[in-house]
Amino acid sequence: MLKSYLKTALRNLTRNKIHTAINISGLAIGIACCLLLLLHVQNELSYDKFHAQHQQIYRMYQINRDPNGNVWTRSITGSAPGVRLKDDFPQIEAVVRFVCSRNLVSVGDKKIYEDRFFYADDPVFDVFSFKLTVGDPSMALREPYSIALSESAARKYFGSGDPMGKTININNRADYTVTGVFEDVPQRSHLQFDFLASLRTITSSHPVFNDDWQNATRTYVLLSEGADPAVLESAMPVFIRKYQDEEAAASLNYGLQPLADIHLNPTSVDLEGTTSAAKLYLFGALAVFILLIAVINFVNLSTAQYARRVGEVSVRKVLGATRDQIRQQFMAESMVLAFIASALALVLVELFLPVFRGMIQTNFEIHYARNPLALIGLLGLALLVGLIGGFYPSMVLSRHNPADILRKTFKSGRGGVYMRRALVVFQFAISAALILSVLVVHGQYSFLSDKDLGFKASGLVKIPLESSMLGRLPDMKEKLSVLPGVHGVTASTFGYDYGFNTHPQADPKVRHLVVIFADHDFIRTMGLKVIQGRDFSENYPGDQSRAIIFNRRTLDVFGDGFSVGENLLGYQGKLENNPPNAFKTVVGTVENFHFRDITEQGLQPMALVIDQSRYENLLIRVDDTGLSATIASIGKVYAQFFPDRPFEFSFLEDELQQVVAGELRQSTILGYSCLLAVFVALIGLFGLALHMTQQRTKEIGIRKVCGASSHRIVSMLTVEFALLVIAANIIALPVAYYFLSEWLRQYPNRVEFGATYFAVAAVACLLLALGTVSYQSLKAAGANPVDALRYE
Amino acid sequence: MLKLNKITKHYKTGSSNTYVLRNINLEVKEGEFVSVMGPSGAGKSTLLHIMGMLDVASEGEYYFLDNPVHEFNDKKRSALYKEHLGFIFQSYHLIDELTVYENLETPLLYKKVKSSQRKSMVCDMLDRFQVVGKKDLFPHQLSGGQQQLVGVARALISQPKLLLADEPTGNLHSSQGEEIMDWFKTLNDEGMTIVQVTHSEKNAAYGGRIIKLVDGWIKSDG
Structure with a gap:
């Protein structure tokens, strides 16, 4: 019996090559995404579990x-x-x-x-x-x-x-x-x-x-x-x-x-090998969406073929098949398809593993032989997809009354049409939401990378320093600053979180700010704009131990507590855990600048403090022209002072971009998922349109004989799909708007996404869908009506 | 073999009922060859469906081999049906995806006949209808007459007691039609009970009894 089911299944699949190709490719993509995700999650969950204790x-x-x-x-x-x-x-x-x-x-x-x-x-x-x-x-x-x-x-x-x-x-x-x-x-x-x-x-x-x-x-x-x-x-x-x-x-x-x-729940200031569980949820949702769209294709195309299969089912019933046997047959067909798709998915996984590794930035390997979960997962996915895909068609078809076949004028009912429409709307709702997400996420990241940093990041060479080098730093700075092509040299640190207590007792609050330890040349070399007071200066020897300079953000956040409006100049405070030079006096404020992190940290309250014992790197402002010669001469000076240390340098701009790059990578994943989801939805639509025009061949022939123009035929065939896609957009875009606004909330600087974004998403969705459908419509409209009617 | 008592079939159309069959009383004895005739829409096919248990009557009683079919549920009906009935259609209704051999095998699969026994039964049929050479062909590779021959073979393979045929020669050329009708005659001579629906007086003449239906009533029987 099973052999007979499989045989008919395979013959049916080869008979409807387009439907089969659509189903299998869509499912393979969906299953491959799910499998990659599953293995990725497994890998993420297995962190640090190799330790016996x-x-x-x-x-x-x-x-x-x-x-x-x-x-x-x-x-x-x-x-x-x-x-x-x-x-x-x-x-x-x-x-x-x-x-x-x-x-x-x-x-x-x-x-x-x-x-x-x-x-x-x-x-x-x-x-x-x-x-x-x-x-x-x-x-x-x-x-x-x-x-x-x-x-x-x-x-x-x-x-x-x-x-x-x-x-x-x-x-x-x-x-x-x-x-x-x-x-x-x-x-x-x-x-x-x-x-x-x-x-x-x-x-x-x-x-x-x-x-x-x-x-x-x-x-x-x-x-x-x-x-x-x-x-x-x-x-x-x-x-x-x-x-x-x-x-x-x-x-x-x-x-x-x-x-x-630890790996999935990092605490602040954590090590590199950590990620967040939220990312896993995101990946999960995307993979499930793609699989869902593929399964919908499956169900839609199966029910669309309903009319053709109903004849076969009736004959089988007349030959003595029970409902269960009919159900089993369609389930078997669905399973065969799902398993072929799974095999193809394995190939896809192998092909795209390197790309995926690049996207998620881990280096995980898949060993099917050593990883029973991978195989069980694949098998489970295949079974699940087969069950879901086969359930609806097998239910509907098995319910059919065999006597229908004996009525000579057998008519295929409208059954399943509404269901099919609803499913198409659902598919395109997901697609529209994903397109909008890609637009907004991409918009946000390009907004961030184009954002004015508050200083000119290009042309800043960064050289790491060690505490043992700091003694010779002033001499080296002097030598470096007179090199041709060098416009400024400053030593500083990365930003560190500190508590800041104001003094006297007027305001006992401790406030958190980011402190950058920097020398006198920092503001000038970086090109920061002083908006109140003054820069650090050699003319005020007290600056060495007592001066502090805030950024504008500090005014916004601390302003109220200082009770003198926006002017903090002259106010004193104490940096926590920095006892040697306890009290600092505010000598100036600078415009905001994004030094540590372009995304959010850059806009924290920030303070500059001089501390010669802590510098970690040297920033050198160089000319764009003759860059390599300038760097070579910097290297020479470095070698004079520190002959026993290799000369290493980087460009600050590249480092800042790397912060965005991590986030950008996530948007790449979103982009790929969107591409796949839309692709799968479109091939499904293509199949559906093919089927519908085939079904209406006779109707189209009659309409043409009655004088309908090709133009009328095309619009008749496409309008229905257009309405479905528009309905999908109306449903999806508000939902997507809500979630995207939530997502954007994490960024103090965020892109405004207005009507244009929605319009682009909706129009893109509509054009893609219509482009897919109109191929079939044009073909049907252009056909000779005599061919369509000949066989009747 | 079967007995219909006051069988009525009607469909709801809007608020009124459309009658297809009215007060049909009919008995078919074992070994009979009955032809049902009448104009289009007279209810011939519906009568055949009810006899064949593919459809249920709205009113009346139906006894098949003394079983009260009208009291049976779906499952019992189909069990009875599977055991004793063979169906032949005007448009053959072979399964396109299956070869001649596999088409013949299908009813046996649904009856869960063992593989070795299945094989010999299918071979017997292929032999008997002289289509051994065509056993691996698909239906679309056969002529209409050959397809109907396979259709007859498929209906007979589960060794039914009653053969029901719905205009079996309707789609065939006259010579092919004659071949099928000759087969029916032979089968009937061997003892098979046959009920056929036909438009053709000539085909009806093959049987011993003609029932004429008009507007759902039996107009004549004999």
Whole structure:
């Protein structure tokens, strides 16, 4: 029986080649999207689960509370709690702290700045399942100045030679001994490093490091089996009060986050290997939409063929088929189609995996043999699609009364027409919404990248600095600023979050702002506009320790509390955790500028403060002409001052663009999904139009014989589809408007999307649909009516 | 074999009923060859459908092999039908996607006959109707007469007790029609009960009994 079902199914599929091609290609695209998504989600959910003890490992995060009741969390803790936890809590078996830093690694002639460089407490290999291939896991990082390398780092610096016992020089300061080689960190780890040095290197030379309660480390604890993290969390306030004064304890707390949760639920200031669950929902929704559109094609084309199949069904019933047997036959047909589509989907997945990897920026692999879920997922999708696609046609057809066939003038009913229309409206509603989303998202990103940064980003060369270089910085600045083609040189930092207390007691509030530590030349070199007061100046020696300059945003946000309208000049305040030069006086304000992040952060309240001990990079304003010669001469000066460090530089503009690029990538995914969804909807429409014109061949012939012009025929055939697409737009666009407005709300600077956007989306949708339909209509209208009527 | 008692069939058209069959009383005995004749719209086909259990009467009783078909539900009716009835159509109604062999096999599949037995039954039929050479052809590759021959073979393959034919020669040339009618005669001689609807006096003459229908009434029987 099954064999007979399959045979008829295959013959039916080959008979209606266009319908079959439409169904299979649409479903294959839908299934491929779903499969990619499923595997992506699986990959995302598997982060950090390769650690054997991952269920007992927690990351400590810091909860800060300011006197105003604002609470914020950070993934960075001080290094102090990590040292004290193990003695205070028996349920903690081990504590591992990580310190991430960028270091200059030299072996022989090779000198490279390495970002994937962590310091770690020595139980790291016992707690986490990073595999040491050479060396003793419990002893490797026991001694100061010992270091373990990843296999690829070992290859990079030592080739095929044995690195064990060799020395590596770090920052031209100290030699570290290689005591272990570990397997490269799996991609599914939120901790990513190639160098793991003993944290004792730092603590042995700077014992105060272990007393820091604020910044610097990431702390992970291994709890004993069965220990409740909630119990530990509730004990934290007592723990903090034991070591900290009352005031500090009131503003500080710690929480514990399970290791495997970190990847999808990053806390602020997190590591690179994190993403957000929201993105997964977005991908999920898109894949489901595309599959849904494909399944609708399937149902629509099957019911459209209803008239033709009804004859066959009646004959089968006359030959003794029961309703169940008819249902089974159509289900089998649907399944055959779904499975062929799934096979094709596998090919598509293979083809588009590299593109998809690029879009989501992870590097995940699919091993079907090692991944039963991939196969089960594919099988499940095929079954699901087959069931959904076969359900409606098989229900309708099996219900048919066999006596109909014996009526000589058999007429196909209007059955299914309304259903079909509704489904077409639904498909195009999704398509219209996606088109509008693509327009708005793209509009927003180009709005952001075209946005005036508040300074001229092009022509700014950035050179990273290290604290050990700062002593020679003034001399180097002087040499650099006289080079031909160089217009300005300034040293500064990235922006950091700080609390700011005004003084005197007029306003006790702590406010959050972003602080950039910068030198006297910053405003001039960057080209920022001073709108109140003055720039930092050498003429005011006090500026060194006491001056602070706000941006305009600070006026908007802080203005009211300062009670003197918009003028903050002369007001004093204290930067939190910056005791050496406690009180700052506002000497000026500058126009807003987007330094750190073009999207949102740039518009936070921001302050510039001079602090020569903290600079992290040098920004050099250079001429566009003779750029390479200028950079070469900068490199020469750099080499004079720091002969033992490689000269590395970048363009600030590129870095700022990279922030947008991440978001842009998401809009690419949206763009591709939209393209696929619209494509699948259109091929479905094409099939439907083909079917309808075929069905109306006789009617068209008669109309032409009666004198209808081709023009009339075409409009008769297209008007119905046009109305459906317009209805779809009317339904979809308001809904899309709502969600897009919500999405845009996260951006302080957002594009205005008005009538034009809606018009473009609606017209695009309509034109695409009409273009698809009119091919069939024109063909039908142009046909000779005699051919149409001959067979009657 | 079958007995119709006061069978009436009507359809609702708007507020009034349109009568297709009125007060039909009819008995067909085993081994009879009955021809139903009458002008278009007389209710011939409807009568055949009711006899063939493809349609139900609005009123009246229908006994088939002493089973009260009018009291049966869908399932019981179709079981009875599957067991004892064979149908032949004017436009053959072979399944386009299936070969001659597969068309013959289909009723057996629905009756869940075992594969080996199925094979021998289909081969017997192919043999008997001399279409062995055409067993792998599709219906559109055959002439009308050949298609109807396959249609007859398919109706007979499940060894029915009653053969119902709705203008079996309506679409055929006269020589092909004669061939089919000769087959009917042979089958009837072998004991098969046959009821056919026909417009042709000549075809009706093959049977022993002619029932004339006009406007849903039986005008003459005999």
